[in-house]
Amino acid sequence: MSLTVYGAPLSPFVRKLCLCLAEKGLSYELEVVLPFDQPSWFLELNPLGRIPAIKDGDFALADSGVICQYLEDQYPDLTSLLGKTAEQSAKVRWLEKYADYELSPLTTFAVFQQRILNPSKGLPCDENLVQAVLNEKLPLHFDYLEQTLGSAQYFVGDSLSLADLAFACQVVNMEHGGECLNEQRWPNLAALYARIKARPTMQALLPREQKILAKMK
Ligand SMILES: N[C@@H](CCC(=O)N[C@@H](CS)C(=O)NCC(=O)O)C(=O)O
Secondary structure, three states: OOEEEEEOOOOHHHHHHHHHHHHHOOOOEEEEOOOOOOOOOHHHHOOOOOOOEEEEOOEEEEOHHHHHHHHHHHOOOOOOOOOOOHHHHHHHHHHHHHHHHHHHHHHHHHHHHHHHHHHHOOOOOOHHHHHHHHHHHHHHHHHHHHHHHOOOOOOOOOOOOHHHHHHHHHHHHHHHOOOOOOOOOOHHHHHHHHHHHHOHHHHOOHHHHHHHHHHHO
């Protein structure tokens, strides 16, 4: 079955999906669709116009979380990224949702958007907003996640899950926006991020992202 991902490499949701596919050993083609400038045919894949979407053969689906869940169900013999028990699976979903819906407005749609996307479109960067996000909003979330992770290697159980990938994908966008996780304040989270970033699946994606970023700057 041929699998196509529609989206853009710098989107954290597209990145999460590509990592999920790679960790499962599923091959795919990326067809670039830019957010906010989607072709009209893309609305048939996602009427909301958001990336990513996929086609797996004739089957079309949108939303990174929904697609990753579909991949678990459709390819149950491949590496699972959703934990081993009902409780673990619920915790993975919670943390994936936490990263996608609580971190993304700050790491991606504030830091990355203001520092990278806006200037690339000739729009100003609202540095006051970035500073408020970095100093007042993100620390509360990182404190919670640091405490949740504790000294474990992964957020849930003893293996990689979508919780780790979703978190790391948001931090990548923050880093693209020029900000690192403070390893003095959040040592466990910073170590987790370094481990996920070092994985071959992430290393395979980042050079292309760096090239795009360099062009945007
Ligand atoms: N919950 C969605 C979020 C997708 C999303 O917000 N994608 C952004 C790009 S990072 C987008 O396409 N924005 C365009 C728009 O909202 O029109 C998912 O996980 O796929």
